Every structure is written in structure tokens, then in C-alpha cells.
Amino acid sequence: MNSKRSSEKLASDAARTMTDPQASAIQKSLAAGVLSQRDPNKQTGARMEDIASKVLQSDKYAEKTKSFAASLLSQSNKER
Numbered sequence: 001m002n003s004k005r006s007s008e009k010l011a012s013d014a015a016r017t018m019t020d021p022q023a024s025a026i027q028k029s030l031a032a033g034v035l036s037q038r039d040p041n042k043q044t045g046a047r048m049e050d051i052a053s054k055v056l057q058s059d060k061y062a063e064k065t066k067s068f069a070a071s072l073l074s075q076s077n078k079e080r
Contacts (some may be wrong), residue, residue, distance in 0.1 A: 006037040009035070009069065010067065011035055013029075014034040014068060016030040018031050018032065024065070026061070026065065027065045027068065029048075030055065030065060032054060033068070052069035053073060055069040056069050056070060
């Protein structure tokens with residue numbers, strides 16, 4: 001069980017992103033991860049951790065996308 005959960009504000013932003021036709025595929029993927037993190041029984045998978053890490057290291061992504069990535073990494077499996 002994961003004791004960390006996405007905040008309501010971030011989850012709300014993620015939900016809006018999921019229905020935004022202007023949002024990129026990577027932004028929607030990260031947003032979906034943020035929404036799933038509202039459930040304490042969910043944990044960020046290794047593949048999504050890798051994607052989120054690459055997003056944070058890149059200059060080409062928007063701040064909102066990076067905030068989704070940071071949230072996912074903060075809730076990742078520290079033993080991995």
C-alpha cells in the first residue's frame with residue numbers, strides 16, 4: 001500500500017487534461033497516472049517512472065506536464 005496520494009488539486013488538473021483535445025499523449029499518460037495515484041493501493045510502475053524521469057530532465061515539456069511527472073516520481077517505489 002502506498003501512503004502517498006495525489007492532491008485533489010493535481011488530480012483535478014489531471015482530470016481536465018484527460019479531456020483536453022490540445023493535451024499531448026505524454027501529458028495525458030502522466031495525467032492518467034496521477035489520477036490512479038488517488039487510490040492508495042496503486043503504485044507507479046517502472047515504465048511510468050522512466051517516462052516521468054525523462055520528462056523532468058527535458059526542456060521541451062510544459063510545467064503542467066512536469067508537475068504530473070514529479071508527482072508520479074514522488075510516489076514511486078523507492079526500492080526499485
